[in-house]
Amino acid sequence: MRSRALVALVRQNLSRSRRSFALSVFGISVGIASLAFFLALSAGVRQVVLGKVFPIGQLEVVPSRSSVEGPIGLFSGFSGPKPLTEEAARTLSSRPEVKAAFRRVKMAFPARAWGGQEILGKNFYTELVAEGVDPAAMADESLGPEAFADNLGSHNRCNADAECASGEYCPWDTHACERPVPAVISPFIVELYNGTLATQTGLPKIGKFLAGRLRGIVFNIELGRSFIGASKSSVEPHQRKVMLVGISPHAAQLALTVPLGYVQAWNRQYAPGSPPLSSLVLEVKEGASVTSLTAAVRGMGYDIADSGAERAGLAITLVTLLFALVSFAMVSIAAINIAHSFFRTVAERRRELGVMRSIGASSSDVRRLVLAEAAVIGLCGGVIGLVTARLFAFVIDAASRRWVPDFPFKPDTYFSFGWTLLALALGCSILACMLGAFWPARAAARLEPTEALTS
Amino acid sequence: MIRLESVEKRYDSQPVLRGVSLSVEAGELLSLVGRSGSGKSTLLHIMGGLDRRYAGKASVLGHDLHALEDAALARFRNREVGFIFQSFNLLDHLTARENVALPSYFADAAAADVARRAAEALDRVGIGDKADARPSALSGGQKQRVAIARALVHQPKLLLCDEPTGNLDSDTGQQIIELFRTLNKDGLTLVIVTHEERVSSVASRVLRLVDGRLAS
C-alpha cells in the first residue's frame, strides 16, 4: 500500500467518525498540554534560577569550617580554620581542571557609604559591605569610565583636590593624589534593589537606561566608621571616593566589589591579622572533572562554598518529576482510552475490514491503517496540546506582568518552550496513541478475511 | 484455472466440506448449487484465498493457495480474482467511484491510473453516471453493479460470485445475469453460487454440493 493511499483511507475513516476522533484528540491533548506546560515551566524556572540566581560552572574555595567544629578541633587545640594563603591559591590555580582563578577578600572592618543624589534624587546612606576581587575577574567586562584596577592615581603630594590632576582628589590622610576606587556591583544587587527597595520606597528602578547612567557616579565611603553604634576601630577613620564602573556577574553577590589590592591594603591597616584571602573562585574548564578538583581542594584542607545551586537544581528536578509523572498518568489514561475506543472501532468495522481484505488488503495493510489513524490522532492531539500549553503560559506570563508585584529576578516569562520540548511532547503524544492502538491493530490484522465477512 | 483436490474443511470437528475435487477451465461459467448450509460459500472463500484453514490442495490460476504468504495472497485477491457478494459489501461512507477505486489503494498504482480505471470499470457495468452517489442513494441492482465494477477494476481473470442475485428482484437479477454472460463472452471465467434456476440455465456447467460433497 502506498502512503498516498494510506493517507486517503485514514482521512476517509476519520472524517466518518468525527465525534470519536474529536474525543480521542481531546483526551490526548489534555495530557500533552499538561505535560508540555509543566516541562516548559520547569525549564523556564531552571533557566532563571541556575542561569541568573546561582552562577554555574564555578567553585568557590573557602577555609574549612569543619576543622574547628566538634570536639576533635577543640582537643587538638586548633585555633581556627586553616587560612587560605596566596601559595595555596597559586597551587590550585595551576591545576589542569582550572580555566581561571580569582582571589577574593572580604573587608574585615566596619565602613559606611553615602551618595547617589545626582542619580536617585536623594542621597542614600548605608553600611558598607565590600569585597576585594582580582581585577583579572573583570577582564572580559566592558566597564567604564574608569578601569577596574588597583592603585589608581599619580600619588603626587598634595594638600587640596585642586593640586591633583583632573579626575583625581587629595585624601587628607595620605596627602597623595588618587583616582576614585573603581567599584562594580552584581546584577543580583540590582535585582534586589529593583524587586524590593525600589518597589517599596518609590525610588526609580534601575533599567538599562539607569544602569548606563549609574556608571561613573562617585560616592563617598568612610573606612573604620559605622552608622551602627560607635566605631570600634582603634585606627582613625579615613574617607575615600568610590566610582561605580559597571555591573558584572563576576562581582560579589551581596557586596560592593572593588579591586583586591585596595581591600588587602585597608585590611592590613584597619584589621591587622585578618586573612589575606577569604576565598578563591575557580572557573572549571568545560568537560573537566569537578569531582577531582573538589577532592584536591578538600585534600589541601579547604572547603567548597555551597552556593545553593545544587539544592535549587535538585528541588526543581523533583518538582518537575512530580508534575511530569502526573502528566504521564494523564497521557497514559488517554492512551488506554484510545485503546478502548479502537477496540470498539475494530469490532464495529469487522465486516468492513473483511471487505478490504477480500479486495486485496494484506494483514499488515490493516495493521498500518489502524496505527496510522492512531498516529493522526496523536499528531492532532499533540499539536492542540502544545498550542493550549503555550496559550496557558502566555496568559500566566501576562497576568504575572500585570498583577504580580516585582520580586528579585522576576522573569518576563516563567516558561521555556525549546525545540526539544516540542519534539518530546509531540513524540510522546504520537507514541502514546500508537501504543494504545497497538493491540486493537493486532487484533484487526489477525482477523481471517472469511471470519470478518461472515460475522 | 481452478484445481481442487480433496479439499476438506471443518468447524470445531463439524465437517463442512468432505473432500471436494473439481477443476474449472478458462472461459467457463460454472454454477454451484446446493441447499443452504451445504458449504457453497465456504468453498468459494477457499477458492478466492479468503480462507486458508482447509485440508487438501487448492490451486487457483497457477498458485498453490496454501503456499502463498499473507502479502502474496493479498496481491492474488487484489489482482487475479474478483469477489461478488449477496449483500454487495460496499463501504457506505464512500461514493461509488471511491468504492470502485478501493482495490487500487492496496495495489501500487499511481493516482491518475486509479481514477481512470475506476471510471472505466463503472462504464463497463453501465453505471458511469452514478459515480458520485453513495450506496445509500443507489438501488439494489445499482449497488451490485458498483460491486461488480469494484471486482473488475484490476481486470481479473476469475470472478467468484456468492449469490449475486439473492437480494435483487427478478428483473434486476436478470439484468445482472445478462451482465455476467457478457463478461463471460469477453473471456472472463465465472464461478457463481446460486439458488436460482435462471443462473444455472446460462451456465456452461452446474455442480451440486450435497453435505460437503459434489454430486454429479
Ligand SMILES: Nc1ncnc2c1ncn2[C@@H]1O[C@H](COP(=O)(O)OP(=O)(O)OP(=O)(O)O)[C@@H](O)[C@H]1O
Ligand atoms: N464461522 C463458522 N463457525 C462455525 N460454523 C460455520 C462457520 N461458518 C459456516 N459454518 C457452518 O458451515 C456450514 C456451511 O456454511 P456455508 O456458509 O458455506 O453454507 P452455504 O452453502 O453458503 O449456505 P447458504 O446457502 O445459506 O449461504 C454451515 O452449516 C454453517 O453453519
Ligand SMILES: [Mg+2]
Ligand atoms: Mg452462503
